[in-house]
Amino acid sequence: MGNEMDTPQTLDEMAAALRSGQCSAAQLIDQALGRAQEHRHLNAFLSLDPEGAQQAAAKADEELASGHDRGPLHGVPVAIKDNICTQGMPTTCASQFLDNFAPPYDATAVQRLRDAGAVIIGKTNLDEFAMGSSNENSSYGPVLNPLDTSRVPGGSSGGSAAAVAAGIVPLSLGSDTGGSVRQPAALCGVVGVKPTYGRVSRNGLVAFGSSLDQIGPFATTVKGAAGVLQAIAGGDPMDATCPDQPMDNWAAECEKPVGPIRVGLPVEYTADLTDEARAALLGPLEAMDDVELVEVALPHTRFAIAAYYVLASAEASANLARFDGIRYGVRVAEPESDLQDVYVASRTAGFGPEVKRRIMLGTFALSAGYYEAYYGKAQQARAAIGSDFDKAFEQVDVIASLTSPTTAFELDARTQDPLEMYLSDIFTVPSSLAGLPAISVPAGADGKGLPWGIQVIAPHWEEGSMFQFATRIESHVASAGSLP
Amino acid sequence: MTAPDPSAVAHVAGLARLKFSDEELRLFQQEFAAILEMVEVLEELPAVEGVDTDSSAPTPMRPDAVTNANLPDAMLANAPDREGYHFRVPAVLGGED
Numbered sequence: 001m002g003n004e005m006d007t008p009q010t011l012d013e014m015a016a017a018l019r020s021g022q023c024s025a026a027q028l029i030d031q032a033l034g035r036a037q038e039h040r041h042l043n044a045f046l047s048l049d050p051e052g053a054q055q056a057a058a059k060a061d062e063e064l065a066s067g068h069d070r071g072p073l074h075g076v077p078v079a080i081k082d083n084i085c086t087q088g089m090p091t092t093c094a095s096q097f098l099d100n101f102a103p104p105y106d107a108t109a110v111q112r113l114r115d116a117g118a119v120i121i122g123k124t125n126l127d128e129f130a131m132g133s134s135n136e137n138s139s140y141g142p143v144l145n146p147l148d149t150s151r152v153p154g155g156s157s158g159g160s161a162a163a164v165a166a167g168i169v170p171l172s173l174g175s176d177t178g179g180s181v182r183q184p185a186a187l188c189g190v191v192g193v194k195p196t197y198g199r200v201s202r203n204g205l206v207a208f209g210s211s212l213d214q215i216g217p218f219a220t221t222v223k224g225a226a227g228v229l230q231a232i233a234g235g236d237p238m239d240a241t242c243p244d245q246p247m248d249n250w251a252a253e254c255e256k257p258v259g260p261i262r263v264g265l266p267v268e269y270t271a272d273l274t275d276e277a278r279a280a281l282l283g284p285l286e287a288m289d290d291v292e293l294v295e296v297a298l299p300h301t302r303f304a305i306a307a308y309y310v311l312a313s314a315e316a317s318a319n320l321a322r323f324d325g326i327r328y329g330v331r332v333a334e335p336e337s338d339l340q341d342v343y344v345a346s347r348t349a350g351f352g353p354e355v356k357r358r359i360m361l362g363t364f365a366l367s368a369g370y371y372e373a374y375y376g377k378a379q380q381a382r383a384a385i386g387s388d389f390d391k392a393f394e395q396v397d398v399i400a401s402l403t404s405p406t407t408a409f410e411l412d413a414r415t416q417d418p419l420e421m422y423l424s425d426i427f428t429v430p431s432s433l434a435g436l437p438a439i440s441v442p443a444g445a446d447g448k449g450l451p452w453g454i455q456v457i458a459p460h461w462e463e464g465s466m467f468q469f470a471t472r473i474e475s476h477v478a479s480a481g482s483l484p
Numbered sequence: 485m486t487a488p489d490p491s492a493v494a495h496v497a498g499l500a501r502l503k504f505s506d507e508e509l510r511l512f513q514q515e516f517a518a519i520l521e522m523v524e525v526l527e528e529l530p531a532v533e534g535v536d537t538d539s540s541a542p543t544p545m546r547p548d549a550v551t552n553a554n555l556p557d558a559m560l561a562n563a564p565d566r567e568g569y570h571f572r573v574p575a576v577l578g579g580e581d
Binding site for chain 2: 317329337341359
């Protein structure tokens with residue numbers, strides 16, 4: 001392979017290089033594994049699988065040589081968040097509880113990536129059980145932001161974001177419950193997608209908040225993210241919330257010439273922004289051709305964080321009941337322990353503080369006497385938030401906001417105050433509650449050179465218009481030369 | 485809504501099958517109070533008649549057929565304790581509860 005200048009970096013470049021014979025899949029995988037080693041200090045990976053990856057790369061090369069081309073992901077290195085099941089490879093959820101767990105099956109999304117020819121090089125770090133916004137809740141230590149190692153990469157999919165931002169892999173998978181793909185994408189300066197709820201099967205994604213969880217891709221480009229989503233999306237009999245819905249060719253949508261577009265700016269998302277943050281959002285949008293900016297109202301936004309933490313924690317408290325030390329994971333037992341003792345001792349030893357906090361909050365919210373006041377009210381808030389979006393989309397094609405109210409913050413800056421950490425997700429949680437597709441695209445840098453992300457939210461199942469507008473932002477920002 | 489007192493926090497911990505030291509319970513109670521204060525904003529939500537929980541797509545159905553293979557070794561590979569093709573568990577009966 002040529003020198004670093006010639007090394008293919010994006011999905012498109014890799015696909016072209018593999019087919020022109022400029023490089024082999026085996027070389028791309030070795031390069032990715034080498035970079036993962038070089039960037040060990042980021043702590044982005046919890047495990048690497050050089051042997052499995054090299055075998056898969058050899059197979060990918062043989063297939064391409066024999067004319068069996070599986071498409072744009074064939075032979076491309078990818079990384080998978082460690083709460084998504086990979087057969088025979090560790091899947092720890094960054095929890096002591098699952099320190100030695102290797103699932104007996106692949107998640108549907110992982111199986112589909114393999115079928116598309118992608119090569120999995122390893123599993124990425126995260127906040128324990130995907131609960132966090134900074135990747136500081138991992139039992140295996142925090143991930144560092146590749147752009148400034150004194151800062152967090154965001155969370156919970158911090159390892160998957162950092163692996164793409166550091167150039168280790170061009171693509172990765174994360175999971176997003178309240179912003180866990182979009183927020184780290186913004187803080188690391190890469191593209192991250194939360195699809196429509198139900199677009200991607202949750203089969204094999206370790207459950208956190210089942211009515212909110214979605215697997216989504218990270219990539220260096222919007223088109224790359226569109227290509228990954230295309231590969232993993234679509235109905236799955238193993239997930240009753242994942243129906244067959246029509247899909248456009250999203251990578252092609254990214255390249256389509258587009259006409260005028262009406263873009264909603266929710267007043268509730270811009271009211272409290274600093275001048276710098278406001279400029280990061282409005283600068284690109286106001287400078288783009290054929291974009292009509294329309295103020296829209298999402299009046300129930302102020303209930304979103306509260307509703308989210310009640311609902312997600314309630315679901316988590318039920319979902320994490322399966323971790324009882326019987327069938328997998330940690331078991332702590334004294335000789336005289338009975339079954340109840342084993343449950344309590346194993347869970348107490350296996351879970352970290354934030355996971356316990358959320359299980360406790362969820363158990364409380366679901367307990368007798370409190371259910372209506374917390375869970376019932378939160379469900380009503382969720383419905384009202386969804387209805388706000390429905391009304392807004394009668395006026396506009398897509399909605400735009402910042403992805404995160406701040407750029408990457410310093411390590412330890414918010415760990416002492418769970419509430420302040422929860423507010424990191426203020427712009428991503430409402431669209432999660434509404435089940436809408438949303439993407440984060442890099443959009444310029446702050447005074448310290450740290451990236452901002454712009455979030456584009458589209459109506460249910462309309463990922464095509466989301467990708468189209470995101471591509472326009474991407475092109476505009478690239479031509480303005482304002483990226484870090 | 486008021487934050488639960490230490491004994492109520494201990495009760496919730498029991499329901500959640502978690503155990504905390506007295507010191508942890510005390511710290512936890514403070515954090516819990518702050519979180520619940522944030523959540524109290526929900527009281528200001530105007531009453532909504534009949535929450536619409538319909539999703540935007542129909543629930544897909546599938547045939548009620550056995551789809552998983554018979555793989556006892558794979559299923560037991562992660563067992564913390566096993567005996568033959570069984571998960572080994574502590575005594576279920578005879579505990580104090």
